[in-house]
Amino acid sequence: MKAYQLIEWQQPPKLVDIPVPEPGPGQVRLKVAGNGVCQSDLHLIHEWTASPAHIQVELPMTIGHEVAGWIDKEGPGVSGFEQGQAAVITIAGCGHCRYCAQGWNQYCQHKGKQVGMGLDGGLAEFVLAPANAVVPVGDMDPVEAAPLTDAGLSSYHAVKRIIHLLDPGTTVAVIGVGGLGHMAIQELKALCSARIVAYDLNETSLQLAAELGADECLKSDDAFYQPMSADVVLDFVGAAPTIAGAAKMIRPLGHIVVVGRGGGSIDFTHRFMPYGATLSTTFGGSKVELIELISLVEAGHIKPHITRYPLDDVALVLDKLAKGEITGRAVIEP
């Protein structure tokens, strides 16, 4: 089968021909329908090292962690799936630590290798996944479902963390209307009545934000970040200028969620922050949040905005993503 593999650190991945993998105990094989391309793929290719700070990744490894497909074969000891059933792959936890017991599998104390981050990923014709990471998506087109597992779920988890602050009459700022941000706008529309102000540098992304129902769409620029204008800021970029913007916009008792890994920092002191303001990072989402998100899609409240590309175009898509030229999410169809 064809697979897009990272062979050497800091070198462009290559399209190679490898055998179709056999599912081992506890694993399921999926025929890949779609794989969304994410900023984290760029991070993995260009900045990852074999350092202990990262999940241990051995090369060569097939990349792609936003995967959907059809159940193809159950490994020994696995049951309950149907041949040809559409499903997505999420983050598997150990299942027995305190975080997993509470349903927070993405914060698992023993979180190990994940599909596309240590285990071979979805930019291939077939992929293996731990059975406890596979979630069926009903009648949904699995190509459209692929972005739900990361772009959709990571934004949904960030929204769920702060939804209790968004009573009628409040304002939420969404910085960065990319793969995650365009989903966040729809998730906010589905869950609350707060006024949504979207910020992005790209005119096409701001048009998409307006189509998705953002109340105001502004250039992501200091001139447009109004002091104390938001009860919640969701920063899907996390770079120095956007975090500074978040700190400027947040109101007393407000909450800033930094989702993007842009490397910016914040002077979180009384001198710069309004009273009662809080700040958090987030990572991924839980399995039950993924199931909630699938229900919102099935009910017609949310639709990922995707552009489809063939497997041969992964390098082109990564290049466009790095340049900020992708609107919504690019999904590769192997």
Ligand SMILES: [Zn+2]
């Ligand atoms: Zn990702």
Ligand SMILES: [Zn+2]
């Ligand atoms: Zn765990």
